[in-house]
Amino acid sequence: MRNPRIETDVHAPRFRVRPPANWINDPNGPFRWHGRYHLFYQHNPDAPVHANMHWGHVSSANLAHWEHHPIALAPTPGGPDEGGCWSGCVVDDAGVPTAVYTGVDLAHTGLGTICLAHACPDSPELTAWAALPEPVVSGPPPGLDVTMFRDPFVFEHGGRRWALVGAGHADGTPSVLLYDCHDLTSWRFAGVLVDGHDPVAQKAFGGDAVGWECPQLFEGHGGDWTLVVSLWDGSPLSTAYLTGRLITTGEGILTGFTPRAGGPLDLGRDCYAPAVLHDTQAGRNLLWGWSREARGQQEVDDAGWSGVLTAPRVIGTHPDGTVRVSPAPELKLLRARTPFVTRAGSRTPLPLAYDIEVSAVASTTVTLLRAASGAELTLTLDPAAGTATLDRAGWPRERADDSAPITLTTPAASPEGLDVHVLVDGSLLELFVADRAVATERIYRRPDDVAELTVAGEGARVTGWEAIAPGHE
Numbered sequence: 001m002r003n004p005r006i007e008t009d010v011h012a013p014r015f016r017v018r019p020p021a022n023w024i025n026d027p028n029g030p031f032r033w034h035g036r037y038h039l040f041y042q043h044n045p046d047a048p049v050h051a052n053m054h055w056g057h058v059s060s061a062n063l064a065h066w067e068h069h070p071i072a073l074a075p076t077p078g079g080p081d082e083g084g085c086w087s088g089c090v091v092d093d094a095g096v097p098t099a100v101y102t103g104v105d106l107a108h109t110g111l112g113t114i115c116l117a118h119a120c121p122d123s124p125e126l127t128a129w130a131a132l133p134e135p136v137v138s139g140p141p142p143g144l145d146v147t148m149f150r151d152p153f154v155f156e157h158g159g160r161r162w163a164l165v166g167a168g169h170a171d172g173t174p175s176v177l178l179y180d181c182h183d184l185t186s187w188r189f190a191g192v193l194v195d196g197h198d199p200v201a202q203k204a205f206g207g208d209a210v211g212w213e214c215p216q217l218f219e220g221h222g223g224d225w226t227l228v229v230s231l232w233d234g235s236p237l238s239t240a241y242l243t244g245r246l247i248t249t250g251e252g253i254l255t256g257f258t259p260r261a262g263g264p265l266d267l268g269r270d271c272y273a274p275a276v277l278h279d280t281q282a283g284r285n286l287l288w289g290w291s292r293e294a295r296g297q298q299e300v301d302d303a304g305w306s307g308v309l310t311a312p313r314v315i316g317t318h319p320d321g322t323v324r325v326s327p328a329p330e331l332k333l334l335r336a337r338t339p340f341v342t343r344a345g346s347r348t349p350l351p352l353a354y355d356i357e358v359s360a361v362a363s364t365t366v367t368l369l370r371a372a373s374g375a376e377l378t379l380t381l382d383p384a385a386g387t388a389t390l391d392r393a394g395w396p397r398e399r400a401d402d403s404a405p406i407t408l409t410t411p412a413a414s415p416e417g418l419d420v421h422v423l424v425d426g427s428l429l430e431l432f433v434a435d436r437a438v439a440t441e442r443i444y445r446r447p448d449d450v451a452e453l454t455v456a457g458e459g460a461r462v463t464g465w466e467a468i469a470p471g472h473e
Contacts, residue, residue, distance in 0.1 A: 009303055011444050013425040014353055015334055015467050017041065017066055017288070017309040019056050023048050024307040026214060027288040028055055029090030029099055030277035031126075036061055037277075038126055039288065040072055040099075041309060042087060048306035049297075053084030055099070059125070063286075063312050063330040065470060069127050073099060073117055080113045080135040082106055087151045087214055087273065088114075091161075093184050097126055100163070100184065102150040103135060112150040113138050114165070116184060132185075137165075141177070141189040145170040148211040148232065154181060155217050155278075158252040164193060168211025168232065173197065176215045176229065178254065194227065194242065194257045204262030205240045209233060216276040218285040220317035227257060228265060228287075230273045237272050239265040239289065243321035261321030267408050268431075268439035269397075270294055271310060286328060287315045291428055294442040296398040310440055311423055311430055318436075326435045327421060331355065335465035344455035344462050353425045353467035356453070361417040364457025368424070369395070372448040379431070381457070383418040386410040388433045395443050410436035417459075425467065 018024050023044035031038045036059045043056035055073035058066040073085040081103030088101030097119040102112035113135035120128040140146035148168035155162055163179040175195035180188040194201065196209070209231035216228040220243065227242045244259035265274065271289040279286050289310045293300055300306045312328040335355055341348045350368065358366055360381040369377035375394025381387075391405040410418070410433055421432040431439045445451060455462045 009305075009426075010352055011303065011427040012305065013308045013428045014469070015064070015425050016311060016428060017058050018305065018307060019043055019045075020068065021048075021304050022046060022306070023050060024056065024309065025050065025290050025292065026087045026273035027275040027290060027309050028087050028101070030275050030286065030288065031090040031092075031097065032277065032279060032281060033092075033097055033126060034124060036125075037063055038090070039066075039309070040090065041290075043071065045071060048300050048304060053086055055085050055101070057127070062333055063328050064333040069125065072126070072129050073101065073131065076131055076133075079103070079131065079133060080105065080115055080138075081131065083108055085115075086112060089153050089275070091154045091184070093118075098184060099129060100152045100154050102152065110148045110150075110168075111139055111146070114152050114163075114187070136181075136185055137179070137187050140167065144177075144192075146177075148213070149177075151214045152179075153215050153217065154184075157246060157254055158248060160252075160254075162190070162254055163187070164215040164217060164227075166211060166213035166215050166229065166232075168209075169195075172210050174209050174212040174229075174232070176212055176227065176257075178256075180254075190253075191255060194259065198242075198259060200244070200259035200262055201242060204242060204259075204264075205231060214273045214275070216274065216287075218276050218278055218315070220285075221319055221321075224260075224317060224321060225257070226315075226317055226323070227259075228274055228276060238269075239272060239274055241265045241323055243317050243323075263322065265323060266438055266440050267406055268441045269402070269406075270428075270442045271438075271440035276315065285315050287313045287325075289440065291440055291442060294397045294399050295444060299398075308425075308428055310428070311425075313438065322436065324435050325438050326432055327423060327430075331423070334467040336468050339463050339465050341453060341462060341464040344457065344460040346454075348453045348464070350424075350451040350453050351466040354422075354464055355467055356422040356424075356462065356464040357419070358422070358455060359417045359419045359461040360457055361459040362457055364455065364460045366420075366422075366462075367454045367456075368422070368451070369443070369445065370450040370452060371395075371446070377443065379420065379422070381418050381420060384412065386412045386418065388418065388420050388431070388437075390431055390439060390441065392441060392443055397442075406439050406441070408433040408437035408439055410434050 086102035
């Protein structure tokens with residue numbers, strides 16, 4: 001599927017997952033099946049606006065090159081998802097790939113139902129799905145005064161299958177609800193896993209969010225588990241994590257979660273609703289997030305597309321419970337065979353999509369864009385303090401959130417220096433600092449901007465590659 005208008009759009013990412021046109025938001029149901037990675041996403045096939053929710057679908061053998069497939073899930077007239085097929089996950093149910101997702105009716109007010117759809121037996125590429133006519137959960141449990149209920153995530157613990165559901169309560173308390181769903185067609189409410197009254201969560205998340213949506217859970221270092229949530233109705237919309245222990249009874253029944261550490265998951269302003277895949281074959285956890293537009297709707301309408309998913313990230317935890325995150329190594333498959341820069345100092349033109357690694361042993365400034373006004377898009381590295389500061393003030397955002405500099409902090413750098421990794425694809429910039437912090441930002445080049453790399457710092461090392469499609473070297 002080609003879209004010539006988008007192919008000439010300097011703002012359009014070419015290598016990250018997005019549909020050929022129109023709307024994308026939350027990544028849904030990352031799933032590995034018969035040697036391929038499948039990734040679904042919220043999609044409006046008719047316009048670049050947040051409405052008419054379907055599940056789009058791509059797959060890849062290597063996480064770098066993606067193939068588009070037909071729409072996987074569409075609203076069923078008269079069914080529990082007639083108002084939209086919203087976020088969820090995909091699981092292997094006794095050899096049958098099964099989508100577990102949020103369905104809403106035409107008059108929903110934030111309360112979804114939990115629906116199932118099975119991959120058809122004659123569709124090994126997962127391109128045909130059959131939705132069950134009735135939801136397996138018709139709404140939130142009684143007695144909790146829940147005003148937000150959506151985004152099921154299914155996981156295994158203690159030999160049983162469990163599910164999380166994002167929630168918000170009438171008094172403004174966000175929470176994650178827990179269900180026993182060992183039989184996917186029969187769900188039992190098992191209580192509140194954790195809520196906004198938890199002191200670790202209050203310190204890590206702040207108090208703006210009125211709901212925690214898109215909950216994700218993975219096992220990390222030393223038996224700890226990490227809960228990832230998206231902070232609904234915060235300012236700006238953001239993501240956060242808690243690391244701690246799952247609470248079980250003597251019979252192994254899961255009852256709750258005790259956090260010990262937490263914080264923001266992505267320090268930028270343009271990553272939301274991440275989805276996690278427990279990639280058992282590779283022994284790792286992978287994460288994708290949604291990067292929404294940071295420009296006005298008229299520009300979006302003119303462009304004909306809105307949103308993109310981030311690059312896949314390998315995510316885990318350090319022994320102290322803090323998040324560990326780095327780009328998936330398969331992204332190196334996108335690198336041109338020959339780097340376009342291998343030393344600091346000189347000015348080097350930058351392509352529309354690139355992959356740069358910088359190692360700093362002293363204070364270092366990396367410049368990526370220069371405006372006609374003289375403003376510069378810079379990354380300032382301070383190895384002694386373990387900080388990297390991205391200053392994009394010369395490229396103000398049209399949304400109402402902030403354009404202030406972002407500082408990513410790690411423990412003080414080792415004698416080898418502070419390592420950063422910059423991935424840029426069109427308007428999507430992803431900055432990784434060591435394996436300790438990440439920031440996602442949308443930055444739109446203007447026609448008179450000069451995209452040029454300079455790296456100034458004593459002893460700094462830099463290598464950069466253009467990102468290329470197969471066969472285009």
